[in-house]
Amino acid sequence: MSGLSSIPVRVAADGDACHGNALAILHEVRHALERLISTGEATRIDLHALPFGAGDEAWLTALLGTGEVLATIEALGPTSVQETAIPGVWLVDYRNAEGQRLALHLEVTCIPGILRTQCRELDTAVATLDTRLSAATPGDSHPLS
Amino acid sequence: MSGLSSIPVRVAADGDACHGNALAILHEVRHALERLISTGEATRIDLHALPFGAGDEAWLTALLGTGEVLATIEALGPTSVQETAIPGVWLVDYRNAEGQRLALHLEVTCIPGILRTQCRELDTAVATLDTRLSAATPGDSHPLS
Numbered sequence: 129m130s131g132l133s134s135i136p137v138r139v140a141a142d143g144d145a146c147h148g149n150a151l152a153i154l155h156e157v158r159h160a161l162e163r164l165i166s167t168g169e170a171t172r173i174d175l176h177a178l179p180f181g182a183g184d185e186a187w188l189t190a191l192l193g194t195g196e197v198l199a200t201i202e203a204l205g206p207t208s209v210q211e212t213a214i215p216g217v218w219l220v221d222y223r224n225a226e227g228q229r230l231a232l233h234l235e236v237t238c239i240p241g242i243l244r245t246q247c248r249e250l251d252t253a254v255a256t257l258d259t260r261l262s263a264a265t266p267g268d269s270h271p272l273s
Numbered sequence: 274m275s276g277l278s279s280i281p282v283r284v285a286a287d288g289d290a291c292h293g294n295a296l297a298i299l300h301e302v303r304h305a306l307e308r309l310i311s312t313g314e315a316t317r318i319d320l321h322a323l324p325f326g327a328g329d330e331a332w333l334t335a336l337l338g339t340g341e342v343l344a345t346i347e348a349l350g351p352t353s354v355q356e357t358a359i360p361g362v363w364l365v366d367y368r369n370a371e372g373q374r375l376a377l378h379l380e381v382t383c384i385p386g387i388l389r390t391q392c393r394e395l396d397t398a399v400a401t402l403d404t405r406l407s408a409a410t411p412g413d414s415h416p417l418s
Contacts, residue, residue, distance in 0.1 A: 154406065161398045191409055191416040197388055199344035199354075209344075214402045215394035238390040243342055245383040249360035253306045257359045261299065264336055271336040 149178045150188040153234065157192075157217055160236035164216055170237035185232070192217060192234075199243055205230070209240050294323045295333040298379070302337075302362055305381035309361055315382035330377070337362060337379075344388055350375070354385050 153173060160171035175185065193213025201207040205224040212219060218240050222230040235241075264271040298318060305316035320330065338358025346352040350369040357364060363385050367375040380386075409416040 154402070158399060158402055161395075161402065165395055165398070187416050191405055193405065193417075196346050196348050197344060198347075199342055199388070201341050202343075203341055211390075213405070215398040216390045217398070217402075238395070239384050239388060243344070243384060243388060245356075245361045250306075250310055250383070253310070253360040253362070254303060257299070257303055257306065257362075260336055260338065260358070271332050272338075 149180055150184045150191075153178065153188060154191065157214070157234060157236060161214070161216055164236055164238070170235065170241075173234040173236070175232040175234060189219060192219065201242055207242060209243060294325055295329045295336075298323065298333060299336065302359070302379060302381060306359070306361055309381055309383070315380065315386075318379040318381070320377040320379060334364060337364065346387055352387060354388060 153175065156171075156173055160173070163169050163171065175188075189212075195211030195213050195215070197209075197211035199209040201209070205222070206227070207223065208221045210219045210221075211217075216236055216238060218235045218237065220231075220233045220235055220240055220242065222232070224230055260272065298320065301316075301318055305318070308314050308316065320333075325333075334357075340356030340358050340360070342354075342356035344354040346354070350367070351372070352368065353366045355364045355366075356362075361381055361383060363380045363382065365376075365378045365380055365385055365387065367377070369375055405417065
């Protein structure tokens with residue numbers, strides 16, 4: 129019997145341990161990991177799509193733990209990408225400019241897409257470099273001053 | 274005439290503007306970007322392989338600018354990965370536990386390899402998840418307390 133199958137039944141029968149949806153998500157994560165390993169397919173799980181009891185999110189994130197990589201992306205608002213202690217499982221927290229959460233996703237992937245340079249950006253890279261070089265003042269300590 | 278070809282000549286003729294090696298590296302970055310776009314091949318440039326004049330590193334990093342993504346990896350020591358303002362160009366700064374720099378690389382790639390979950394880690398992911406679930410205390414607010 130796997131660790132996963134041994135836990136949810138006990139919890140579901142336990143009225144005051146309201147981690148049923150958190151455990152359902154972990155079950156989904158487990159399947160997604162198996163899919164990632166066997167086919168390379170990534171999975172995104174919207175943690176706000178299922179109702180969470182109080183403390184469920186904290187319980188889920190504590191169970192997933194903290195991995196080595198933490199990234200922040202400053203786009204429309206701050207987004208954080210935290211690798212969990214489970215390789216291939218990432219917690220992606222989208223915020224607006226006021227710091228309010230817009231979305232919270234688990235991504236089961238080797239690298240969350242938001243961290244990658246997109247092809248459409250890459251097409252502008254050489255022109256961007258040339259523009260910055262043209263604007264540079266070579267003798268100055270700061271090239272764009 | 275490209276921006277790149279217009280700048281180095283002027284600088285090379287200017288004795289007190291000692292950014293020759295920094296400009297050589299930017300030339301290399303430009304070629305690496307073209308290679309990344311045309312073939313998908315990534316390039317790593319060791320910034321300590323060429324001698325830098327005082328201020329050259331600061332000049333180079335200021336010219337490359339700062340992009341949206343900043344990541345830290347806590348492994349043997351802290352490593353930071355800063356996207357530059359040039360899409361596909363990343364500055365990777367490796368430090369030991371004492372914070373001393375071990376290496377400084379420019380990576381021209383859609384995503385630096387150090388941020389990706391490696392296949393050998395992925396193989397342990399399901400077992401790691403099961404272990405954490407087996408150790409969990411479902412009724413507690415902290416699952417691994």
